[in-house]
Amino acid sequence: MAFVIFLIPCFMVGSDVALSCQDADDFVGASSPGDIVIGGLFSVHSEMLHPEDDPIKPVIQNCAGFEIQVFLQTLAMIHAIETINNSTLLSGVTLGYEIYDTCAEVTKAMASALRFLSKFNSSEDAVEFKCNYSDYIPRVKAVIGASYSEVSMAVSRLLALQLIPQVSPASSAEILSDKIRFPSFFRTIPSDFHQTRAMTRLICESGWNWIGVIATDDDNGRFALESFGVQAMANNVCIAFKEMLPAYLSDSTFHTKVDQAIENIVKEKRVNVIVVFMRQFHVLKLFKKAIERNVNKIWIASDNWSAAVKISTMPNIRQLGTVVGFGFKNGDISSFQEFLRNLHKKPTENNKFLREYIMLLSVCAHLEYHDFQRCIANQSQDNLLENDGSKPHIWRDDFLNANVEPGFIHSTMLAVYAIAHAIKGLCKDRDCKDPSAFTPWELLEELKRVVVIDGDKEVKFDSHGDMSTSYDVLLWKEIDGHMEITTMAEYDAEKGGFIFEDEEKKKDFLALKKVQSTCSQPCSPGQVKKVTESPHTCCYECIYCPENHYSNQTDMDYCYRCNNKTYWAPINSSTCYRKTIYFLAWTDWFAIFLLLLSAFGVVLVLSICVIFTKNLDTPVVKASGGLIVCYIILFSHFLIFLSTVFFIDIPTEFKCKTRQTLFGISFTLCISCILIKSLKILLAFSFDPKLQNFLKCMYKPIPTVVTCTGIQVIICTFWLIFRTPFVNQNFSIPRAIILECNEGSIVAFGIMLGYIAALAFICFIFAFKGRKLPENYNEAKFITFGMLIYFIAWIVFIPVYATTFGKYLPAVEIIVVLISNYGILCCTFLPKCYIIIYKQETNTKSAFLKMVYTYSSKSAGSVAVSQASLDSKSSSFRAVVTDSCKTENDSVNGNCHFQVPGQSLIKGKVLPQNAARTVVRKRVSSI
Numbered sequence: 001m002a003f004v005i006f007l008i009p010c011f012m013v014g015s016d017v018a019l020s021c022q023d024a025d026d027f028v029g030a031s032s033p034g035d036i037v038i039g040g041l042f043s044v045h046s047e048m049l050h051p052e053d054d055p056i057k058p059v060i061q062n063c064a065g066f067e068i069q070v071f072l073q074t075l076a077m078i079h080a081i082e083t084i085n086n087s088t089l090l091s092g093v094t095l096g097y098e099i100y101d102t103c104a105e106v107t108k109a110m111a112s113a114l115r116f117l118s119k120f121n122s123s124e125d126a127v128e129f130k131c132n133y134s135d136y137i138p139r140v141k142a143v144i145g146a147s148y149s150e151v152s153m154a155v156s157r158l159l160a161l162q163l164i165p166q167v168s169p170a171s172s173a174e175i176l177s178d179k180i181r182f183p184s185f186f187r188t189i190p191s192d193f194h195q196t197r198a199m200t201r202l203i204c205e206s207g208w209n210w211i212g213v214i215a216t217d218d219d220n221g222r223f224a225l226e227s228f229g230v231q232a233m234a235n236n237v238c239i240a241f242k243e244m245l246p247a248y249l250s251d252s253t254f255h256t257k258v259d260q261a262i263e264n265i266v267k268e269k270r271v272n273v274i275v276v277f278m279r280q281f282h283v284l285k286l287f288k289k290a291i292e293r294n295v296n297k298i299w300i301a302s303d304n305w306s307a308a309v310k311i312s313t314m315p316n317i318r319q320l321g322t323v324v325g326f327g328f329k330n331g332d333i334s335s336f337q338e339f340l341r342n343l344h345k346k347p348t349e350n351n352k353f354l355r356e357y358i359m360l361l362s363v364c365a366h367l368e369y370h371d372f373q374r375c376i377a378n379q380s381q382d383n384l385l386e387n388d389g390s391k392p393h394i395w396r397d398d399f400l401n402a403n404v405e406p407g408f409i410h411s412t413m414l415a416v417y418a419i420a421h422a423i424k425g426l427c428k429d430r431d432c433k434d435p436s437a438f439t440p441w442e443l444l445e446e447l448k449r450v451v452v453i454d455g456d457k458e459v460k461f462d463s464h465g466d467m468s469t470s471y472d473v474l475l476w477k478e479i480d481g482h483m484e485i486t487t488m489a490e491y492d493a494e495k496g497g498f499i500f501e502d503e504e505k506k507k508d509f510l511a512l513k514k515v516q517s518t519c520s521q522p523c524s525p526g527q528v529k530k531v532t533e534s535p536h537t538c539c540y541e542c543i544y545c546p547e548n549h550y551s552n553q554t555d556m557d558y559c560y561r562c563n564n565k566t567y568w569a570p571i572n573s574s575t576c577y578r579k580t581i582y583f584l585a586w587t588d589w590f591a592i593f594l595l596l597l598s599a600f601g602v603v604l605v606l607s608i609c610v611i612f613t614k615n616l617d618t619p620v621v622k623a624s625g626g627l628i629v630c631y632i633i634l635f636s637h638f639l640i641f642l643s644t645v646f647f648i649d650i651p652t653e654f655k656c657k658t659r660q661t662l663f664g665i666s667f668t669l670c671i672s673c674i675l676i677k678s679l680k681i682l683l684a685f686s687f688d689p690k691l692q693n694f695l696k697c698m699y700k701p702i703p704t705v706v707t708c709t710g711i712q713v714i715i716c717t718f719w720l721i722f723r724t725p726f727v728n729q730n731f732s733i734p735r736a737i738i739l740e741c742n743e744g745s746i747v748a749f750g751i752m753l754g755y756i757a758a759l760a761f762i763c764f765i766f767a768f769k770g771r772k773l774p775e776n777y778n779e780a781k782f783i784t785f786g787m788l789i790y791f792i793a794w795i796v797f798i799p800v801y802a803t804t805f806g807k808y809l810p811a812v813e814i815i816v817v818l819i820s821n822y823g824i825l826c827c828t829f830l831p832k833c834y835i836i837i838y839k840q841e842t843n844t845k846s847a848f849l850k851m852v853y854t855y856s857s858k859s860a861g862s863v864a865v866s867q868a869s870l871d872s873k874s875s876s877f878r879a880v881v882t883d884s885c886k887t888e889n890d891s892v893n894g895n896c897h898f899q900v901p902g903q904s905l906i907k908g909k910v911l912p913q914n915a916a917r918t919v920v921r922k923r924v925s926s927i
Contacts, residue, residue, distance in 0.1 A: 027060075027100065027115070030074060030351040034096025035433045036423060038081065038416070039116045041145030041155060042074050043067060043104040044353055046281040047249045060111060063103035065249070065281060066360055068403045069308065070147055071353055072340075073169065074099050075400075076409045077144055078351075079339045080416035090424055093432045098140065101353070102151050104248075104279070109151045113158045116140045120435055133162045137436050141443055142167065142419045144412065148279065149173030149220035150247070156185040163441035167418060169411035172303060173223045177464035184444055186465040188414040189303070189328050194493040196228040198326055198471055199275060199300055200235050201496060206512045208273045209237050209538045210519040214261055214286065215277040218247035224277040224302065238519060238538035240271045245282055254285070262289050265297065272517035275300045280308045291316050298515055301325025306474045307405040312483045323476035324512065326491065328407030329469045331455050336409055337401055344395045361395060407472065414454060414467070422447040468493055475508055522554045525574030529557055544572040547734065568735050579731075582807040583739040584648050591648050594814045601641040601822060605634050608829045611836055618843050620832045624677070624779065632705075633673045633828065639666035640821045647810040656725040656741035661716040663817060664752045668712035670824065671759040672705045678766035678783055679704075712755055719748035730805065738807055757794065760787050782827040789823030 029044065046065030081095045100112035117127045120137040130136060142165040146152045152171035159166050160183050168176075168187045176182050177191050203211065213228065215221035225242065232239060243261035246254045265274065274297050276283060283305045291314070298321055305311055306325025348355040364375035423432065425446045430437045451460045459467055475488040488508050490499040500506040523529050523542035528551050530541045545551050549559035550569040562569050562576040569576045584591050612630050615621050624630055639662060646659035680701075719725075723745030730738035743749040764787035767780040797816040804812050835843055 027111070028098055029101045029353050030078065030097070030099040032078070032081070032096050032350060034081075034085070034094040035435065036093065037096040037098060037140045037435075038419060039112075039140040039143040039145075040074065040077050040097055040099035041102050041109055041112055041143060041147070041151070042070050042077075042099060043147040043151070044070050044074065044101040045103045046279070048103040048105045048108060050250050060108055063101065063108075066356065067280070068310065068400070069280065069405050069408065071357060072400060072404055073147070073408055073412045074353055075340070075343070076333075076336055076412040077416055079336050080413040083335065084416070084420045089420055090427065090432070093423070093427055095420065095423075099353075102146055104148060104151070106151055106154045109146055109155050110158060113143075113155045116143060116164065117158065117162060134441065135439065136162055138162055138164060138440060140164065141423075141435075141438075141440050142447075144169065144415050144419070146171060148218075149176060149223065150218045152176060152185065153182070153219055156182045160184045163444050165419065165422075165440060165444045165447050167415040167447075169415045170304075170408060171220075173220050174227050175219075175223050177466055179464060182465075184440075186415075186418070186447060186461055186467075188411040188418065188467045188469070190468055190471070190493050191464070191466050192224050192227050194468075195303060195326055195471065196224065196231045197496065198473075198491045198493070199228060200231040200237060201491075201498070202300070202324070202473070203232075203237055203273065204235050205498075206273075206515075207522070208515075208517040210240050210270055210517050210536075211237065211273040211275060212241045212243070212265060212268065212271045213239050213275045213277070214243045214245065216247045216279060216282055217244040221247070221277050228275065228277070236537065238536040240268050240519070240536075245278065245286070249281060249285070258286055258289050261286065262293050262295065265290070265295055266293060270517070270519055271297075272515050273298045273300065275302075276305070277302045278304065280305045280311060283308070283311055284314070287311065287314060287317070287320060291319055294319065296321040298512065298517070299323045299325075301474070303327055303407070303471075307407055307485055309403045309405070309485070312476055312485055317476075317483050318478055322512070322515075324488070325474045325476075326471045327405070327474045328411050329472055329490070330406030331410040331414070333404070333406055333409050333413070336413065337404070340400045340404075343400065358395070361399075411469075414452065414459070418447065418450055418452050418461070418467075419443075421452055422450045425450065473498065473509075477508070523551075523556065524554060525550075525552050525556075526572040527551060527556075528559045529555060545569070547571050550574055550576055565729075565731050566737060570735075577735075579735060579737045581737050581739055582733075583650055584807050584810050586649050588807075590808065590811055594644065594811060594818070595648065597818050598641045598644045598814075601818065601825070602638060604825065605638045605641065608825075608833060609634050611833050612829075615836050615843075618836065619845055619847075620835050620843050624829075624832055629673055629677065629701075630829075633670055636666045636670035636673070637821060637825050640670065640817060644814045644817055647814050651727045651739050651741045653727060656727060657720055659741070660725065660743065660749065660752065661720065664716055664756065665709065665712050667756050667820075668759065669705070669709045671756060671763055672708035674783055674786075674824070674828065675708070675759060675763040675766065676701045676704055678763050678780060708759060712752065715748070715752050715755060719745060719752065723748055732805060738805070738809075740807075740809060753794065757791070760790050763787055764791070779828070779831075782831055786824040786827030789827070790820040793819040793823065 029042075030040075044067055045063030046067055048063050049061045077097065077099065081097050084090060085094050098115075100109075100115070102109035102112065114127060116139055118139045119126060119128055120139055128136070143155070143159060144167055146155055146168060147170045149171040150173075152166070152168050153173070153176065156166050156176070163184045166185050168185070169189065171187060172189055172192045172195060174192045176185050176187065177193075203209070211232075213225060215225045221244065225244075229239065231237075241264050243257070243264060245257045245261065248254075265271070276286070276299055278286070283301075296319065301323055303326055306323075307327045311317070312323075343354070346354065348358065360375075422443055423446075426432065426438045426442060432438070448461060448465075451458050459469065461467055470493050471491040472487045473489040473491055475486050476483055477486045478484070479486075488505050489501075491497075492499060498509070500509065519534070519536060519539040520529075521542065523540075526545055527542040528545055530543045531537060532539055532541055534540075545559035548562050548569050550562065550573045551559050552574050566579055567576040568579050586592075586595075609631070612621050612624075612627060612634075616627055621627065621630070643659055643663040643666065646655045646662065649655075725741050725744040728740055728742035730740055732738070764784060767783035767787065769780075793816045797812065801809070801812055841847065
């Protein structure tokens with residue numbers, strides 16, 4: 001059982017209730033018979049009139065606002081069908097068409113769609129309700145349209161009932177790609193997803209991130225706004241404001257909403273870029289008000305109006321600023337332009353749109369171009385019916401061609417050809433002159449596989465029913481005083497990039513970047529964004545990157561940290577810099593000064609060595625311990641001076657290990673030899689029997705030197721094995737790296753220095769006891785001074801070394817090494833060199849013996865008195881030298897004598913001079 005719906009849509013004329021149509025055929029805007037009929041839905045008029053006083057009735061009203069651009073699309077469909085019929089594409093099968101005006105209203109479009117669904121050859125235009133439409137043959141096999149996405153959504157849901165293919169040349173809403181909700185919908189243009197992505201790409205590449213959006217409050221506008229919002233958020237573009245205008249001009253709040261939108265644009269000074277998703281007649285109203293308020297912005301146009309000539313030719317349109325938009329990629333439409341030139345020869349009986357256009361030409365022919373265009377748009381069907389026949393018909397060849405939007409014309413013709421190729425595929429093995437040869441759903445399946453040759457490339461529908469063609473980036477440019485719509489670039493939807501034909505067009509694109517549209521000034525490299533209280537991420541403050549952090553791009557969200565300790569960055573830096581490597585270099589003035597001191601010390605050592613070698617047999621040299629001991633001491637001094645070289649220049653593992661061990665062992669050798677000398681001097685001039693016995697036990701020169709030095713060698717060996725010094729990078733200074741030697745073990749370093757200090761202290765004690773030796777040869781006194789200098793230098797060194805850092809830390813060690821080395825060297829050898837060079841008269845054997853005699857007599861007398869007081873009963877005899885040698889001649893002539901005291905120490909016995917000399921000679925030889 002089937003239910004039948006009878007469809008007789010009519011419209012009212014003027015304000016009368018009388019109907020202007022008596023049957024459904026009066027509802028058709030343009031038609032032509034054919035074996036296979038294709039329907040067409042176009043918004044030839046921009047609005048449907050609604051009576052204000054009459055009660056609302058289910059009657060379709062007249063329309064107003066004749067849209068030249070959409071009228072041209074109907075002509076493009078007609079031209080494409082006529083071209084196919086005149087070709088061999090369908091092999092004798094003719095295509096017919098029925099084109100309806102939706103007046104941009106869903107309700108009127110639905111009425112037309114119901115007519116499409118009516119059963120073929122039904123005299124009553126009835127739509128049968130059936131559970132299975134597989135064998136159902138409707139009035140049309142396919143539909144071209146509609147012009148707007150909101151209309152296409154409603155119509156597509158209705159056509160999906162019988163799976164009648166619908167191919168739109170203009171509806172771009174992304175939701176229409178959903179094949180579950182819109183299974184029979186196709187389009188010959190990309191979806192808004194690609195358009196909004198292209199817009200966002202343009203905005204990003206131009207450096208804008210603070211923009212406004214205006215859209216119509218309908219499905220098309222809302223979906224476009226949603227898609228753009230997602231793309232904008234993904235690319236860090238913030239929408240400062242969104243304005244939604246009523247979808248219908250008849251809405252009483254329309255003008256109020258436009259005023260409000262313009263007010264927000266004017267108020268937002270930082271927003272210089274406005275994205276507009278609206279129909280052409282909405283944009284006209286908006287721009288008219290914007291021109292009145294002297295708004296000057298960059299307007300990004302959607303595909304609906306980016307190529308609208310009637311907008312680009314508005315008076316004072318240049319005052320609005322720059323318009324850049326995205327239009328559908330056009331193709332070869334030269335045949336259509338030729339069709340328009342011959343349009344006045346076409347009959348108008350079956351084309352009410354053409355007839356209405358001719359009537360509009362007659363009414364508005366006396367006006368200038370733009371006024372003429374505005375006159376056409378403002379005429380209603382009621383007015384035309386009243387003026388029909390009152391004015392002569394006038395034809396203007398230039399007007400239609402001037403208003404052609406190539407993208408829409410091309411996509412409309414492409415839609416017709418896609419359906420024709422699908423029909424061709426079905427008609428290979430069936431007689432398509434019979435309308436029942438195939439059903440719409442079969443055509444739908446064939447349409448999914450169809451391939452159309454478009455110029456030099458093949459195009460086809462993807463799995464979403466979209467035809468992935470590219471966009472033309474259009475720039476409204478003033479040329480010779482007129483606003484021209486030029487193609488600036490091509491946007492490749494697949495690759496997501498812009499393609500420029502020449503450098504001149506690229507300059508136009510780069511000129512857009514001069515305009516700023518940002519919530520905040522861009523943060524330069526070296527700065528980072530700090531989000532403020534604003535909910536928008538594009539509104540922020542710029543703060544400097546802290547030390548050791550950097551940012552190398554504009555508008556970075558965070559600073560990068562210099563990823564290595566060897567790099568640093570100052571505050572507000574755009575890059576990291578390699579830290580300066582510091583060490584005590586050869587070229588450093590202080591290093592040169594220290595090296596000169598060391599070199600002078602080496603020269604001094606060599607000079608002393610030469611002096612001592614030349615005066616080998618003199619008493620002073622012999623009194624210094626002999627040439628071998630002097631050579632060993634001087635060699636150790638030489639090594640100490642040499643060790644300072646290893647403290648300078650780039651530290652290496654070898655230098656770090658060598659400098660301390662060389663210094664420690666050399667200094668130990670030096671102190672050991674001086675210790676032996678101190679013992680020897682003390683032993684030679686000591687008259688205390690107990691002390692003499694102790695010193696004789698201690699005085700073992702070679703074993704003592706070897707043992708003392710060997711212990712230091714063992715200490716250094718263990719140090720090098722277990723905690724060896726190494727090269728260290730000191731990062732304590734922010735912008736520098738100090739290359740230094742880490743001693744490895746402070747304990748081992750301290751033990752080495754402590755051991756030297758212990759030897760020096762023992763040496764100091766022995767030398768201090770011998771400080772009253774003969775004045776001219778009092779080496780012990782100078783050794784005491786040398787040890788004191790050593791102690792003072794190293795006591796001062798410890799706190800200075802502990803608190804000093806940087807490249808001059810090795811210099812501190814060099815200084816203390818030089819001070820201690822110079823102190824001991826000078827105190828040990830310079831007095832002797834002075835006597836050898838300047839006091840040669842005292843550097844004789846006789847002079848030396850006199851000094852010894854004098855010292856011995858005084859020392860022996862004091863010892864005798866001391867012994868008498870302590871042990872008067874001692875039976876031992878001490879040989880005491882009496883101080884009777886007044887001059888050197890006395891000594892030579894034998895006037896000196898020895899007194900040998902008895903037990904009572906009263907009676908003395910005079911020894912012969914030879915015996916006295918024997919005693920003294922033994923003392924001297926011991927020295």
